[in-house]
Amino acid sequence: MNFNMENIKKDFPLLEERKITYLDNGATTQKPIQVIKAIEEFYKKYNANPHRGAYSLSVEATQLYEQIREKIAKFINAKHSEEIIFSKNATESLNLIAYSYGMNNLKKDDEIVISIMEHHSNLVPWQKVAKITESKLKYMYINDNYEIPDEEIENKITDKTKIVSITHVSNVLGTINNVKKIIKYAHKKGAKVIIDASQSIPHVKIDVQDLDADFLIFSGHKMLAPLGVGVLYGKKEILNNMTPFLMGGDMIEYVHEQETTYAPLPNKFEAGTQNVEAVIGLGAAIDYIENIGYNKIQQIEKEVIKYARQQLAKLDYLTLYMPSNEENHCGVISFNINGVHPHDVASILDTLGICIRSGNHCAQPLMRYLGIDSTCRASFYFYNTKEDVDNLVKGLDKAYNMFKKYITKG
Ligand SMILES: Cc1ncc(COP(=O)(O)O)c(C=O)c1O
Missing domain, CATH: 3.40.640.10 (Type I PLP-dependent aspartate aminotransferase-like (Major domain))
Incomplete structure (x- = not known):
C-alpha cells in the first residue's frame, strides 16, 4: 500500500469535502472511509x-x-x-x-x-x-x-x-x-x-x-x-x-x-x-x-512536528509551552500570542479554515500552575502535512497583525 500524504488525506471524506486545515486531533480525529x-x-x-x-x-x-x-x-x-x-x-x-x-x-x-x-x-x-x-x-x-x-x-x-x-x-x-x-x-x-x-x-x-x-x-x-x-x-x-x-x-x-x-x-x-x-x-x-503501522505514523508525525516546532519558534510574538527535547514531545503544541486571548486567535484562524482548540483544555490546575488562563493548541495526526503548518503560521501572522496595535496600547 502506498502511503504518500496525498493518498492518506483522500481516505478522510471530511478533509476532502471541507478543505480545512484540521489541527484539533487532540480533541478528536477525523474518520477514514474504512471506519x-x-x-x-x-x-x-x-x-x-x-x-x-x-x-x-x-x-x-x-x-x-x-x-x-x-x-x-x-x-x-x-x-x-x-x-x-x-x-x-x-x-x-x-x-x-x-x-x-x-x-x-x-x-x-x-x-x-x-x-x-x-x-x-x-x-x-x-x-x-x-x-x-x-x-x-x-x-x-x-x-x-x-x-x-x-x-x-x-x-x-x-x-x-x-x-x-x-x-x-x-x-x-x-x-x-x-x-x-x-x-x-x-x-x-x-x-x-x-x-x-x-x-x-x-x-x-x-x-x-x-x-x-x-x-x-x-x-x-x-x-x-x-x-x-x-x-x-x-x-x-x-x-x-x-x-x-x-x-x-x-x-x-x-x-x-x-x-x-x-x-x-x-x-x-x-x-x-x-x-x-x-x-x-x-x-x-x-x-x-x-495497516499503516506505528513506525510509519511516527516517522510522518515526527517530521511534521519538528517542522512545526521550528516554524513556530521563529514567531517572536508567541510563547510556546512544550518540552525542549523533541524526543520527549508528541501530538500537541500549545502556544499563546502574547497579549491576545486564545479565543480571538482561534476565531481569526477559523476565518481561514484552520481549526485549532483554545481554552483551558480541561486542565485548569495545570493552567493555574503555569500562571495562565488558557492557550491555543494545535494538535496533529499522521494526515497533517508541512503545508498545514505553513497555513497555521500564516494564520497566526494575520491574527498578530490584526491585534498588535491593541497589544502595544496595553
Ligand atoms: C489526556 C486525556 N485524558 C482523558 C480525556 C477524556 O477523553 P473523553 O472526553 O473522550 O472521555 C482526554 C480528552 O481530551 C484527554 O486528552
Missing part, C-alpha cells in the same frame, strides 16, 4: 443486540463484537481478551476505576498520586475518592521544561501511596511521561498504576505487559474510531476482585428479589446495551492504524 463503511456494513448486515438473542443474527452480532475485544487485546498486548472492557469514553473508564477500585481499596491516610498535567477526567474522580475515603490526593509537579523530574516521582510516591494515576502524554504540553519508570517505582512501593493513554495510543505503540500497567484507558475517537466508545484494560486478577460500577442487564448471573450474583469478566463491567456501532468502528480504526 465509516464498517459502521454502514454493520447496520446493513449484522444489526442485532449482542449477547441477547439465540437467533443467528444476534449470535453473529455477538461474534463481531467479541472479535473486536480480541483485536484490542492483541493491539495492546493484553494477556486475556476479558481484560478489555468497553466503556463510553476515557472519562467513563477512569470513573469506573475510581469508583470500583478506588472507593473500595483506599482508607484514611492512604495516598493517591497524580500529576499536575492531568485532564480533569483523571483528576476530579480522584478528588472525590480522596474526600470519601479520607485519603490524600498528591500531585507530581513539572519543571521549567514541562517535564516531571525524577525527584518529584521519588518524593511523591511513597509507602503510603496506593494509587498512581498518570497520563502517558499531556493533552496540553505534549510531554511524553516516562510511564514505564513511574510504574516500576510505584510497584516497588506497593501502589497500583493507572495509565491514561488517551493522547498516546493514537501515536505510539502500547504494550500493557511490557509497561506492566495495572490499568490503562483510552477513548476510541482520538484514534480514528467513532465517538462514544472507550476502553478500559485491567489486569484480570484485579478486575476479578472489583465490584461492578453500573448495574443492570447483561452484567448479572442470577437475580433474586433481594440478591444478585454478577457475570464473570468482561460482562460484569458492561451493563446495558453497548455502543456496538462504535465498537465495530474501533475495530476498523485499529485495522487502519495497523
Whole structure:
C-alpha cells in the first residue's frame, strides 16, 4: 500500500469535502472511509443486540463484537481478551476505576498520586475518592521544561501511596511521561498504576505487559474510531476482585428479589446495551492504524512536528509551552500570542479554515500552575502535512497583525 500524504488525506471524506486545515486531533480525529463503511456494513448486515438473542443474527452480532475485544487485546498486548472492557469514553473508564477500585481499596491516610498535567477526567474522580475515603490526593509537579523530574516521582510516591494515576502524554504540553519508570517505582512501593493513554495510543505503540500497567484507558475517537466508545484494560486478577460500577442487564448471573450474583469478566463491567456501532468502528480504526503501522505514523508525525516546532519558534510574538527535547514531545503544541486571548486567535484562524482548540483544555490546575488562563493548541495526526503548518503560521501572522496595535496600547 502506498502511503504518500496525498493518498492518506483522500481516505478522510471530511478533509476532502471541507478543505480545512484540521489541527484539533487532540480533541478528536477525523474518520477514514474504512471506519465509516464498517459502521454502514454493520447496520446493513449484522444489526442485532449482542449477547441477547439465540437467533443467528444476534449470535453473529455477538461474534463481531467479541472479535473486536480480541483485536484490542492483541493491539495492546493484553494477556486475556476479558481484560478489555468497553466503556463510553476515557472519562467513563477512569470513573469506573475510581469508583470500583478506588472507593473500595483506599482508607484514611492512604495516598493517591497524580500529576499536575492531568485532564480533569483523571483528576476530579480522584478528588472525590480522596474526600470519601479520607485519603490524600498528591500531585507530581513539572519543571521549567514541562517535564516531571525524577525527584518529584521519588518524593511523591511513597509507602503510603496506593494509587498512581498518570497520563502517558499531556493533552496540553505534549510531554511524553516516562510511564514505564513511574510504574516500576510505584510497584516497588506497593501502589497500583493507572495509565491514561488517551493522547498516546493514537501515536505510539502500547504494550500493557511490557509497561506492566495495572490499568490503562483510552477513548476510541482520538484514534480514528467513532465517538462514544472507550476502553478500559485491567489486569484480570484485579478486575476479578472489583465490584461492578453500573448495574443492570447483561452484567448479572442470577437475580433474586433481594440478591444478585454478577457475570464473570468482561460482562460484569458492561451493563446495558453497548455502543456496538462504535465498537465495530474501533475495530476498523485499529485495522487502519495497523495497516499503516506505528513506525510509519511516527516517522510522518515526527517530521511534521519538528517542522512545526521550528516554524513556530521563529514567531517572536508567541510563547510556546512544550518540552525542549523533541524526543520527549508528541501530538500537541500549545502556544499563546502574547497579549491576545486564545479565543480571538482561534476565531481569526477559523476565518481561514484552520481549526485549532483554545481554552483551558480541561486542565485548569495545570493552567493555574503555569500562571495562565488558557492557550491555543494545535494538535496533529499522521494526515497533517508541512503545508498545514505553513497555513497555521500564516494564520497566526494575520491574527498578530490584526491585534498588535491593541497589544502595544496595553
Ligand atoms: C489526556 C486525556 N485524558 C482523558 C480525556 C477524556 O477523553 P473523553 O472526553 O473522550 O472521555 C482526554 C480528552 O481530551 C484527554 O486528552
